[in-house]
Amino acid sequence: MASGGPEIEQLIQLLARLPGLGPRSARRAVLHLIKKKDQLMIPLSAALDRAVLAVRSCEVCGNVDTQSPCSICADPRRGDAGMLIVVEDVADLWALERAGVGAVRYHVLGGVLSPLDGVGPDDLSIDMLIRRAPDYREIVLAVNATVEGQTTAHYITDRLVGSGAKVTRLAHGVPVGGELDYLDEGTLSQALKARTEI
Amino acid sequence: MASGGPEIEQLIQLLARLPGLGPRSARRAVLHLIKKKDQLMIPLSAALDRAVLAVRSCEVCGNVDTQSPCSICADPRRGDAGMLIVVEDVADLWALERAGVGAVRYHVLGGVLSPLDGVGPDDLSIDMLIRRAPDYREIVLAVNATVEGQTTAHYITDRLVGSGAKVTRLAHGVPVGGELDYLDEGTLSQALKARTEI
Incomplete structure (x- = not known):
């Protein structure tokens, strides 16, 4: 060579x-x-x-930034909304920020539960999430709509019982700009179930 | 953001x-x-x-290396073969080296003639090629099979008249592992014209 x-x-x-x-x-x-x-x-x-x-990892939420706590955790206005969005990965956090979801805070799990790959609750930032939960009115589980993601969401929901925070998940439905023809049946039936009045 | x-x-x-x-x-x-x-x-x-x-550019052939003349130009055994392969770009040189074409030397033109883009003979390393040519028995024009590449090959062939070196070009034909069905007519007719006895 x-x-x-x-x-x-x-x-x-x-x-x-x-x-x-x-x-x-x-x-x-x-x-x-x-x-x-x-x-x-x-x-x-x-x-x-x-x-x-x-570059360092935020000790509170797991975001990647040049300061710790990161600029999102350090921003007091973001705490006022009382909404904590739980994501698998920093990439998901960035995607939500790009979407402009507003003055919210995040919690990065660092993955999803996956017994086959040897990933248990102790390998994710779940204990930290349970400790943060009482400071928020609503916890949005924005994990991926995969089997592992949904398993993780169930596990976290169980652990959050008694925290006082409302636990929600992202809506399923037709992607904006998407064509019905190309959507899978699961998404379509969820979109019909969750239909809203115009 | x-x-x-x-x-x-x-x-x-x-x-x-x-x-x-x-x-x-x-x-x-x-x-x-x-x-x-x-x-x-x-x-x-x-x-x-x-x-x-x-990293620096070889002052002889235009290859990219950590020394100048580059390791190919500095290797005396590569001169013995008397074959100089002219390529458009360093990427083409590397591709030929990966193909293991043997103990040859190269000359990187740095592009092709393209009057529409304002690229004339003085913008390419053609004068240097003409100066190097008398040291070689054969000059292989391995420029791309595009209109600009072929125009450049014609121009160089004209300039090399009298240098004493034989000027050749790469064969056209069926790519190894390629299916006839997917080949364009130009390649197929060239491959038939240049057929060889088994």
Whole structure:
């Protein structure tokens, strides 16, 4: 392999481990980086250095930020709403923030219960959630609509009995802009059951 | 956007400029990096720093390497074969090296002639190719089979008249493992014309 020395080879191998990139696209990405050394490679190198130093996990909610407690947990206005949204992953938290769901707080579980993969309640941030619950009026379980996600939601609902908070889940239904024709039967029947008056 | 501070946001924007990654997959990649900080983010940061310092363009052939002349140009055995393969891009050079084409040397043009995009002969490494040509017995024009690639090949062939080197091009034909049914007519008719005895 004479594709340019060990430094380049190592960079390709590391980039290939990113989701969405394989060995072939990582090689293309590295060539692009080398071609745009001043505009892209050096800024990226500096940005990575800065991020390595700055990024930490929020000790309260599990979000990723440059401060802990994170900017969401540290914002007092977000506590006033009394709504805590429970998500599996930081990516889900970011998705909800992009959707502009309003002045809410979050709790990142760090995964879902999965006995087959050896993931039990102690591997998730559930105890912390139980401790936080009494400070909120409503806990929204925004876990994925998978079997593991729903199992996790059931388990958390049981644990939250007596916390005083109302426990809710996201609505099922037709995605905005979606065509009925392409939807599965489960979603359609849920959407019909949960129909609302116009 | 409360997705974790300016350091993270900047990293997402830079990664999104890599080929094969968009804003969405860059965000996923950054989350992956943060989750695997010790195993991936810190090594990647270090590898980028090293590559920024080490990588340079070969002054002879245009290949990318950590030395100039590059390891291919510096290898005396590769000169003995007398074959110089002309490619558009470093990616093509790497592809030929992966294919194990043997002890050959390369010349990277840095693009193709494209009057519409304002790319003329002076924008490519053609003069350097003409100077290198007398040292080789055969010049293989391995440019892409596009209109621009073929125009560039014609132009170079004209310029190489009198250099003493034989000028050849890659064979057209059926890709290995390819099905005839899916091939375009141009390739099929070329493959029939260039048929060989079994």
